[in-house]
Amino acid sequence: MSVERGLPPAPGEDQYLSLALANSSLALPGGYSIDLLGSPGASNEWLSERDLAPVESDMQEMCASQLRSLREQVRALFSARVAGLPALPAALSAINDALTRVPTAPLLHWDEKTGPYRAVPHPTSQVVDHALATLAADAADLVVGPDSERLTACGSSPCNRFFLRRGRRHWCSTRCGDRARAARAYTRRTQHKTD
Template identity: 40%
Template sequence: MSDDRLALALAVTLRHDGNGGVADDLATPDGLTAWVRELAEPLRDALDAQDFTADEAALDAIRALRAAVRALFARAVRPGPPSSADAHRLLPEDLAVERLNAAAARAPGAPRLEWPEDGAPVVRAARPPGSTDTDRLVAALARDAIAFLAGPDRERLRACPAPRCVRYFVKDHPRQEWCKPSCGNRARVARHHRRHRALS
């Protein structure tokens, strides 16, 4: 997954568990801690991910943001169906937008110039004093979701149609139909079984 798709990384923390159910990578504070640490590089402006340890409040904030992002992803994939994980429990769109904007405002952002002696200047986000790691994490993910939804990737966003898959993905090439090859295999096997049953 591309480093510039944090919103998509957040959305796909709900996934097929391989047994017909849904797994949640953010089910516990430890799960959130591990997920944030995996995204250390793209989150580097928001916080030092290797020092981040989630608590219940951080988990609740990120899961609430994820619900808003997934609701807005469901809107973005219309007229196609949303992810099957969302179809029965989507937030109202106005509440999702409100929640996303409130999350983005949790930590004020300002550009900061860094210019190392042996390198080119780089713009980073300043870490405002008084904001917590959770505030900065929530704000960074929400701002990425806003940029994603207002940008060109939104037009290529799809809900994976494979049986039991609950993921969203960005269609990166014209022939891409599923979020990953294993979903394509599962869809082909399901199609084969349907045809076989129809002939029996």
């Protein structure tokens, strides 16, 4: 199904990779769903499109499963924030675990031509750990930062995407807004017929 490629990114996904992660599992009308991380190849593609992993990473199922698991915990964290409820301990634990998997301090290196520089180590054996840590840090920054007040869930059923609200917008896309307005109009028409 190619619907996911035609769906525009939700507002805020360009600023926060964690929003894109949370929205990588899509609920569609008619009971359909799409998982952009549904296989190791799809997960590798998703990460490489966001410069979180090299194209040739050859991700295995265990790593893809870790990414999907983090996605569910990020979704739980965002849901709690949107509802104004405390985050589930499992979500906090998963975010913190991902944050502490890799060193965050840039190490000192020396280049023969340019001299000293600092860089965070990124060995290929830790590609997924670095991606998970980056996504977890992004989610943590979103829920504690100034944009957290704008974080909301799409108001069009069955859509399950999160986005950053601008103004009074209640939907993640024009498509969802049109579907919600059509559903309201249908409800009004059918109520008038039964009255």
